[in-house]
Amino acid sequence: MKKLIFILPIIFLGCATASTQSARERNEKCSEFEEVEVFQTFNDGGLAYVCERKSYDNCAMGMTVAVLKERGEDLWDSKRIKAPKGKCFAYDGVYKYISKDERGRTVPIVRLDYAYAPSSEKEALERVEDLRVHLYHECLDEANAEFINEKETNTNKCKCFADLTVEKLINIASMDNQTQDTVAKTFGKSFITEAEKACGKMPKNIKI
Numbered sequence: 001m002k003k004l005i006f007i008l009p010i011i012f013l014g015c016a017t018a019s020t021q022s023a024r025e026r027n028e029k030c031s032e033f034e035e036v037e038v039f040q041t042f043n044d045g046g047l048a049y050v051c052e053r054k055s056y057d058n059c060a061m062g063m064t065v066a067v068l069k070e071r072g073e074d075l076w077d078s079k080r081i082k083a084p085k086g087k088c089f090a091y092d093g094v095y096k097y098i099s100k101d102e103r104g105r106t107v108p109i110v111r112l113d114y115a116y117a118p119s120s121e122k123e124a125l126e127r128v129e130d131l132r133v134h135l136y137h138e139c140l141d142e143a144n145a146e147f148i149n150e151k152e153t154n155t156n157k158c159k160c161f162a163d164l165t166v167e168k169l170i171n172i173a174s175m176d177n178q179t180q181d182t183v184a185k186t187f188g189k190s191f192i193t194e195a196e197k198a199c200g201k202m203p204k205n206i207k208i
Helices: 015-020 121-146 151-173 177-199
Strands: 035-042 045-050 064-068 080-082 087-098 104-114
Touching: 035 064, 064 087, 121 151, 151 177
Parallel strands: 064 104
Antiparallel strands: 035 045, 035 080, 045 064, 087 104
């Protein structure tokens, strides 16, 4: 099941002062490792070994993580994924699974995210547009799977959903930290209700 977890991401971090910052703020969720090797796949990603810098030739020596795949990307056993320049593997929750010895296991979930605050207003706006496109396609994938015969409606509602979500996130990003924390606690449920009033019935697997 795909899950959209909306936080105030590094997309907006430091936008107001980006042009004057001598040292950009690093995404606090970033891990220290730069590469992973997949050894088992599932619907939205796969289990992978972290490739330690001292032993890149033997990633199986590293810890296990669940890596979320990027849109349009396929995963397979032994595939290596390296964080591109400017991005990192950011921690994003916990994944539970049953191992081969039939024991319950939990490992950290990681996804590729921006490593630093934007260096300019232009870069910040580019990240906002990337987020909008990502939200649209995530919504559309789920909507087309659930509402099979409503492709045109799905396209319109998911465009509306992506636009509305980005608008709300920009508004929240302009708030002070304390207000952001307060809003974040109730944002998920209230926003889905608001999105359905504005855009139409949302796929059940869209979660915030």
